[in-house]
Every structure is written in structure tokens, then in C-alpha cells.
Amino acid sequence: MxxxxxxxxxxxxxxxxxxxxxxxxKNYTVRAPDGLEIAVQESGDPAGPAIIFxxxxxxxxxxxxxxxxxxxxxxxxxITYDLRGHGLSGKPDDVEAYRDGRRWADDLSAVLxxxxxKNPVLVGWSLGGVVISNYLAAYGDGDLGxxxxxxxxxxxxxxxxTAHPEVYAGMASDDLRVHLDAVKTFLGLxxxxxxxxxxxxxxLSNAAMASWTMTRTVPSMTVSxxxxxxxxxxxxxxxxxxxxxxxxxxxxxxRALNPAIQTKIYAKSGHxxxxxxxxxFNRDLAEFRDAVAGN
Numbered sequence: 617m618x619x620x621x622x623x624x625x626x627x628x629x630x631x632x633x634x635x636x637x638x639x640x641x642k643n644y645t646v647r648a649p650d651g652l653e654i655a656v657q658e659s660g661d662p663a664g665p666a667i668i669f670x671x672x673x674x675x676x677x678x679x680x681x682x683x684x685x686x687x688x689x690x691x692x693x694x695i696t697y698d699l700r701g702h703g704l705s706g707k708p709d710d711v712e713a714y715r716d717g718r719r720w721a722d723d724l725s726a727v728l729x730x731x732x733x734k735n736p737v738l739v740g741w742s743l744g745g746v747v748i749s750n751y752l753a754a755y756g757d758g759d760l761g762x763x764x765x766x767x768x769x770x771x772x773x774x775x776x777x778t779a780h781p782e783v784y785a786g787m788a789s790d791d792l793r794v795h796l797d798a799v800k801t802f803l804g805l806x807x808x809x810x811x812x813x814x815x816x817x818x819x820l821s822n823a824a825m826a827s828w829t830m831t832r833t834v835p836s837m838t839v840s841x842x843x844x845x846x847x848x849x850x851x852x853x854x855x856x857x858x859x860x861x862x863x864x865x866x867x868x869x870x871r872a873l874n875p876a877i878q879t880k881i882y883a884k885s886g887h888x889x890x891x892x893x894x895x896x897f898n899r900d901l902a903e904f905r906d907a908v909a910g911n
Contacts, residue, residue, distance in 0.1 A: 641657070641658065641659045642656075642657065642658040642659075643655070643656070643657050643658075644656055644730075646697070646726045646727055646730040647726065648700070648719070648722055648723045648726050649719075649722045649726065650713070650719060650722070652700055652705070652706040652708065652713070652719075652723070653705060653706045654697055654698065654700065654705045654706070654723050654726065654727060655677075655697060655698045655703060655704035655705045656695065656696070656697040656727055656730065656731070657677050657695070657696045657697065658693065658694065658695050658696075658731070659684050659694045660684070660689065660690050660691070660692050660693050660694035661690060661691050661692060661693055662693055663693070664691050664692040664693045665692050665693065665735075665736075665737075665761070665905055665906075666692065666693040666695060666731070666733035666734065666735070666736035666737070666761075667689070667692050667693070667694055667695065667736060667737050667739060667901070667905055668695045668696075668697075668724075668727065668728070668731075668733065668736045668737070668738050668739065669683065669694070669695070669696045669739045669741075669744075670697070670699070670724065670738065670739065670740040670741065670744030670747050670748065671696070671698070671699060671702070671741055671743075671744055672741040672742030672743040672744050673742060673743040673826075673831075673834060674702070674799065674802065674803070674822070674823035674826045674831070675699075675702060675703075675741070675819075675822060675823070676698045676699075676702050676703025676704070676822050676825070677696035677697065677698055677703060678703070678818065678819065678822050679741065679819070679822075679888075679890075679891070680694075680696050680890070681815075682890065682891055682894035682897075682898070683890060683894070683897075683898060683901070684696070686894070686895075686898045688895075688898045688899060688902055689898055689901070689902060692902075692905060693733065695727070695731055695733060695736070697723075697727050699720065699723070699743070699744075699747065700713065700714065700719070700720065700723055700830070701713075701714060701826060701827035701829070701830030701831075702825070702826050702827070702830070703822070703825065707826075707827040707829075707830065708827075708829070709827075709829050710829075711829060711832075711833050713829075713830075714827075714829065714830045714833040714834060714837060715833050715836055715837055715838065716837075716838060717746065717750040717837050717838035717839055717840060718750060718754055718838070718840075720746070720747045720750055720751075720837075721747065721750035721751040721753070721754045721755065721840075722754070723747075724738075724747055724748075724751045725751065725754075725755055728759060735759070735760065735761035735908075736759075736760060736761060737760070737761050737762045737763070737764060737901075737904065737905050737908060738751075738760060738762075738763050738764065739764045739766060739901065740763075740764070740765055740766065740768055741766040741767060741768070741888070741890065742766070742767055742768065742769055742860070742861070742887065743769060743834065744766070744768065745765040745766070745767075745768020745769050745770065746768075746769050746772070746837065746839050748763055748765065748768070748842065749770070749839060749840060749841065749842035749843060750838075750839065750840050750842060751842065752840075752842025752843065752845045752846055753840030753841060753842035753845060754840070754842075756845050757845060757846050757847060757848045760848050761848060761849075761905075761908045762848050762849040762850070762851070762904060762905070762907075762908035763846060763848060763849070763850045763851070764850075764851045764852075764853060764901065764904060765850070765851070765852045765853065765870070766853050766854075766889065766890055767853070767854050767855055767858050767860070767861050767863075767887045767888070767889065768852065768861075768866070769839075769861060769866075770843070770866045770869050770870050770873075771839055771841075771869060772835065772837065772839050775862065775865055775869075776861065776862050776865050776866045776869060777860070777861060777862065778858075778859055778860055778861065778862055780802075780805065780860070782798075783798050783801050783802050783805070784798075784802075784835065785798075786798025786799075786801070787799055787802060787831050787832075788828075788831060788832040795828070796824065799820070799823050799824060800820055802823070803816070803819060803820055803823055805859055805860055805886075805887065806860065806886060806887040806888045807886045807887070807888055807891070807892060808855060808857035808858075808859075808884065808885055808886030808887075808892065809884065809885060809886065809892035809893070811891055811892075815891075841873055843870055843873035843874040843877075844873050844874055846874055848908065849876075849878065849904070849907070849908050850874060850876065850877045850878065851877070851878045851879070851880065851904055852866075852867055852870055852877055852878070852879045852880070853879070853880045853881075853882070853889060853897075853900070854866070854867070854879075854880075854881050854882070854889070855881070855882050855884075855885030855886045855887055855888070855889045855892065856881050856882060856883040856884065856885065857883075857884065857885060857886045858885075858886055858887045859886065859887070860887045861887065863881065867879055880900060882896065882897075
């Protein structure tokens with residue numbers, strides 16, 4: 617009987633803790649300067665040091681599930697948002713809503729202001745790196761604690777991005793079958809270490825939600841050289857088997873723009889090391905976040 621009562625109390629306690637964790641989760645929208653609604657999500661410790669995650673092309677906040685669910689990262693304030701044209705955020709049909717890189721920077725600025733996050737670390741994956749660069753160019757780093765580029769696109773040029781012309785042409789196609797097949801191929805190219813079937817299918821559905829206008833326009837998006845303006849710590853983290861971004865040229869270009877950058881390469885990972893080697897990534901992110909806590 618005593619064991620049974622103890623078991624019941626354990627279950628009740630766990631349920632209570634789970635309810636508290638769920639209660640801490642927040643979902644809300646922020647209005648960008650051009651009027652677009654940006655979907656924002658928060659979890660973790662609302663009083664902890666802030667980390668803001670910025671996903672890549674055809675993604676959403678769901679890309680960061682392995683970080684948001686990590687015990688290692690629950691002591692931080694974890695903030696995600698869906699880029700314009702993605703996920704639950706607005707999806708305008710106006711090409712200029714996506715071509716002007718300043719608008720993506722303004723979205724991030726609006727999120728920073730709405731959250732009131734103090735000295736957050738920005739973590740930008742792939743296209744998210746472009747967003748960070750445009751933000752740094754427009755706003756500087758006075759409100760930031762640090763920056764992490766994860767297989768980040770430093771500049772949109774052929775020397776830094778691996779050519780897959782048939783894939784990108786297919787993603788821009790008006791033919792539904794061609795478009796969806798190309799999206800699936802693109803997603804597959806993100807991984808050297810493949811995720812489980814359920815995760816891949818969820819991410820594939822996620823990718824299919826993205827705006828076609830945005831997908832067609834992003835290759836001509838304006839990118840400003842924001843890295844030279846970064847005086848806070850900057851970490852470039854890449855998968856050594858990335859087939860979408862040219863790793864060494866990207867690091868070299870980033871170092872030319874800002875010689876103070878730090879680098880890490882996960883030799884076994886592809887374009888998405890935060891998913892492919894999530895425990896290692898989460899440890900490295902926690903170490904980086906703690907190291908810049910005083911900035």
C-alpha cells in the first residue's frame with residue numbers, strides 16, 4: 617500500500633511538473649513594420665538567458681524540436697519564430713516582401729522588441745544566417761549577446777553555395793508534382809545522418825506549407841555584409857558533409873569579413889547538425905550561451 621501511494625504521488629508530481637512546463641509555453645504574433653504577422657513561440661525558463669532560433673528555407677519553428685525538448689537547454693529562455701512566408705507567419709504574394717532583405721531584418725528586430733530579450737544569442741540556420749547578417753547590417757549588435765551561424769549562408773553567391781540547379785528550378789515550378797518532388801529532394805539534401813521517418817515526414821509537410829512566391833524569390837534576396845559590424849562573440853558551426861553550402865569557402869569569407877569569428881565543424885553531419893548530432897550541438901550551444909552571459 618505504501619509503495620502504491622508513493623507511486624501515485626510520483627505520477628501526480630510528474631503531471632504537475634508537466635502542466636507547469638506546458639503553462640510556460642507561449643504562442644503569439646508580432647507585427648512587422650510592413651504589417652506582416654510573425655508567429656512567435658517561447659518555452660524553457662522565461663527568466664533564463666535568452667536564445668533566439670531562426671530557421672532556414674522551407675522550415676519553421678518545428679526545425680528546433682530537438683533543442684526545445686532538450687533537458688540541457690531548459691534553463692534558458694528559448695524563443696523561436698517563423699520567418700515570413702513560412703510556417704504560421706504571414707505569406708504575402710508580393711515579390712518585394714521577400715526580395716528586400718531589410719524586411720527580414722526588420723522582422724527579427726520586431727521579435728526582439730516584442731520579447732524584450734536581454735542580450736540574446738541568435739542562432740541562425742542556413743537562410744537564418746542571411747537574416748542575421750541583414751539584421752547586423754541594419755541594427756548592429758548592441759542588443760545582442762552573441763551569434764551562432766549553423767551551416768549559415770554568408771552570401772548568396774555561387775562560390776559559397778553548392779549548385780543544384782534542377783532542384784531549385786523544380787522548387788520554383790508551377791507544376792505541383794514537380795514542385796513537391798523537388799522540395800522532397802531539397803529536404804533530403806539537408807542530411808548526411810538521416811532523421812527518423814516520422815521526423816522527416818513532419819519536416820516535409822512543414823516545407824510544403826512555405827509560400828511559393830517566397831521560394832522563387834529568395835535566390836534574388838538582398839544580403840548585406842553584417843558580419844563586420846559584429847563585436848559580440850560569433851560562432852560558425854558547420855557539418856563537414858554539407859552538400860548545400862560550401863563549408864571551407866564560407867568560413868574563409870566569414871573570416872575575411874570578421875577575423876574574430878570562432879568555428880566548429882561536425883565532420884559527420886550534413887547541413888543540419890542541430891538535428892543530426894543534437895546532443896553534441898545542444899552541449900556546444902549551452903557552452904557558448906554561458907560563455908557570453910556576461911556580455
